[in-house]
Amino acid sequence: MRELPKVYDPASVEKKVYDMWQKGGYFKGVIDPEKKPFSIVMPPPNVTGQLHMGHALDATLQDILIRYKRMQGYAALWLPGTDHAGIATQIKVEEELRKNEGLTRYDLGREKFLDRVWDWKNKYGDRIVEQQKVLGASCDWDRSSFTMDETRAKSVRETFCELYEKGLIYKGSRIINWCPKCRTALSDAEVEYKDMPGFFWHIRYPIEDSDEEFIIATTRPETMLGDSGVAVHPDDERYAHLVGKNAILPLVGRKLPIVADDYVELGFGTGAVKMTPCHDPNDYEVGLRHGLEQILVIDEDAKIINGGKYNGMDRYEARKAIVADLEEQGYLVKVEPYNHNVGCCYRCGTVVEPLTSPQWFVKMKPLAEAAIEVVKDGRIKFVPERFTKTYMNWMENVHDWCISRQLWWGHRIPAWYCDDCGEITVSRTDACECAHCGSRNIRQEEDVLDTWFSSALWPFSTMGWPEKTPELDYWYPTSVMVTGYDIIFFWVARMIFSGMEQMKEEPFRTVFIHGLVRDSQGRKMSKSLGNGIDPLEMAEKYGADALRFNLITGNSPGNDMRFYVEKCEAMRNFCNKIWNASRFVMMNLTVGDCRLPEKLETEDKWILSKLNQVIKEVCDNMDSFELGIAAGKIYDFIWDSYCDWYIELTKPRLNGEDAAAKESAQRVLLYVLTEILKLLHPFMPFITEEIWQALPHEGEALMIAEYPRFRQELCFPEDEVNFEMVMEAIKAVRARRAEMNVPPSRKSHLIIVTGKAKAFAEGEKFICKLAYASGIHVTDKLPESTEGMVSVITDNARMFMPMAELVDLEKERARMEKELANAKKQLDGQNAKLANENFVSRAPEHVVNLEREKKAKLEALIENLEDSLKKLG
């Protein structure tokens, strides 16, 4: 047995233990028909990513689940990987290029630029993987995937082609969200709405051949250049006679058909709305209904086109110029401040420009059907359940998904345009000729796919689909998907319909949703605020185990949590507690046998019974994804039951002369400690493994040991009750002594009057040690006189300590009287409850019995107190 330091030092342990696991090959998912499969695919972090607290939480939850199941004998697979993260990565490399060489991607050209991105990926892409290892992630690293590697590229192409062939992917000119800074289209999910201050400009729109006019308000006057109509509500009597006529667009002079459409809300504003089909999603729809002209006036750089004298101006510059001109020409009626929601790019924050543009789309309605069904009928469950509603609400209202991106970094869309016949050829292999006319005059689509398109396939692409692999056969559908609620629309929803469409089977059985890790003030951790706490720094300082425990205790599924460094400290202290308890066990160990002894003492049965309960509670909570509760139970058991009580209880035997008793104590200590380490291992893998390795053990590693199970033969309810009577007495004596400021060094004799003499007699050595008694006398008769004695009363015993000099008769009387009054009050309540006919007849029997017992106890207490008061003289 080697000497262990007094303070646990995670830094010297974690790396070593992790390497040992890896060398042992314990992370590998092995297909075993004898075992039940359990699989998790990891949400792939971005290759550009640095591990943040969110990742740490995500990884910890998954690692706990996978280690738990692995120890329970499942064939566990945790499949890791990384995401190419289209925009994020491209921006990162472009920035570097600009900073270091003053070049843009256009200077390099597509191919050379992509070479650079791959270089970058190869250089830095594994950084986050290494960081996950620091946390103890037990992934099958050999099966690691990248969303743009060869296999995944195949999955993407296959999916794209299948969907295209089914008519579920189409190309068309639609209104989309355009980010002028990233210069790409975005999906609806990638637009974030922010409340921004702005203005309402009220503009006069004259009506052709009439003296009448509309006053039309807009927050974006520059879009008027693209106006092609004016809409009013069909029931709006003020304007009914104008429908069918034309309004005249100020500054431009264009005729604008006046149409009636119930998109216009009665009673809001002036009731007349300018229609700019090319730059507003609602106007676009209205325009389609009424055949309004589509006039694109803002281009991909957010500059004006088709706008006469304003051409070339930036959209905000044009706004100013147009407002000035309107004012000058008398069209501007008034300006009022107005706050409104503005769509912004989720990557760069730039205000998104809605514009019509030819893009590729996934037709969502048909796909959504199966995705709704599979959640509705419970094949996929959300934990916590409330997120089902979030999901359903979104899925039932989906719009077609714009999947083309005008980027270079990503899966290039496998479509070729024919210069001769103009048709599109979509192909699984790179096409050399047009599938329609055979022309070799074809060009591949320049656009790439939305990153989320490849992520959507993750649960099966990582297992090698479209090949029919044994992995898919064995581990698909996966067991659990662990992810944050912020990503339900981006990812979870898309994995579900993709899985249903491509695999005809749900991608996972359970979606386990967690919340966000916020700072101590409840703010989101972000780069711009600079309030992020680095998980690696925490792991280095307090240990990965402490960090993990911090992240999962004291919060419930789906809820946000605040991160406190102080809590890391507390958890580090817990590690130290376990460490020292283990040191104690090892220091006292003379045998290498970790089986339980034949003969068990009452205190042994007590701790074993407790352990058994904890095992059951932990497993129950794990199975219902209440990891925080499970961890809390283990914490309490270790600290309170094992350390504060059981270890103390073994000391008399360990320090005694009886060799057999000594050995039995050692063996129970070791047995329970080993069970504790197993229980705790999924949560704190490093320290538990390190200690386990140092203890006598069977098997190679704790991480592949069998998880504790509830064992009927180790339930000792009677001994438990008996022993807890003794514990209760000890606590009561300690409390009384503390109240009177008696130092532990001052021992006192103890007279115990009880009907349970046996239990107390057996507990003598503990009472002496832990209640600082010099000796005890157990009897069923009250002493003749209790004068000069301090009395302590518990449910099962009345105890007296002869400490005459400490007893202030008056104080003692007052204390007892207070206690008596309190007990009487409680008894009154109890009597009232039991006198209630309704309660007795309607409450379940065990509840009524409980109340009766309580009443009996109170009565006994009152009797004892009255008696003691009398004896006090």
Added chain:
RNA sequence: GGAGAAUUAGCUCAGCUGGUUAGAGCGCUCGCCUCACACGCGAGAGGUCAACGGUUCGAGUCCGCUAUUCUCCACCA
């Protein structure tokens, strides 16, 4: 506009399907360097569980309503 969450001790949070005197960590008070651990041990103080109403023998827990805070979705030009 729609949906959801939160409101429990000074702080941060648990408390699952209603059933003893509502728990933990940190902080605080008192006493202890007790032969594993001062990153510790023992003992405490501190809560009309946001307000109101309801269901029930019984409500922190279920229902309704109100208030405050937060989040998501939709987006009235």
